[in-house]
Amino acid sequence: RRESLTAQLAKMNFPTRLKAAVKGNREMRSVLIRDPNRLISTTVLSSPKLTEAEVANFARMANVSEDVLRIIGTNRSWTKNYGVILGLTKNPKTPIGMSLNFLARLNDSDVKMLAVDRNVPEPLRIAARKKMSTNRLG
Numbered sequence: 001r002r003e004s005l006t007a008q009l010a011k012m013n014f015p016t017r018l019k020a021a022v023k024g025n026r027e028m029r030s031v032l033i034r035d036p037n038r039l040i041s042t043t044v045l046s047s048p049k050l051t052e053a054e055v056a057n058f059a060r061m062a063n064v065s066e067d068v069l070r071i072i073g074t075n076r077s078w079t080k081n082y083g084v085i086l087g088l089t090k091n092p093k094t095p096i097g098m099s100l101n102f103l104a105r106l107n108d109s110d111v112k113m114l115a116v117d118r119n120v121p122e123p124l125r126i127a128a129r130k131k132m133s134t135n136r137l138g
Helices: 005-011 014-023 026-032 038-046 052-060 066-074 082-090 096-103 108-116 122-137
Strands: none
Touching: 005 026, 014 026, 014 038, 026 038, 026 052, 038 066, 052 066, 052 082, 066 082, 066 096, 082 096, 082 108, 096 122, 108 122
C-alpha cells in the first residue's frame, strides 16, 4: 500500500531524510528543500539529479530558507539561467544585496514589474524605479 510522500518523510529519521535529499525523486526534493533543518534543505541543492528548472522553481519559492536562496545565488552555473535570476530577484527572502546585483541583468519589462511589486523589499523597488527612469533618459 502506497502512502503519501509527506507521510513517508514524516516517518524518516535524519540520516534517511538526508539520503533522500540527494537520491530522491523530484517530488521528494521539492518537499525536502523546505525542510526546517538547514543541512537537509541545502543538501537538496547538491543532488546530481537536480535540474535548472527545479532550481528556478526553488528560487521563486517564498517558503524556502534564506540559506538556500544564497547558495542558489552564488552558484554561477545556475545564475546564468534568466529564470533563476528573475525568481531570486522577485523572492522577498533573497538577501537584498544579491537582489540588487541581479537587477542589472533583468530586462525592462521585468524591472517595470518589480518597481510596483509590493512583495519585494523597498530598496529593491526604489532601485527598479531608478533604473526605469535612467533607461527612459538614456
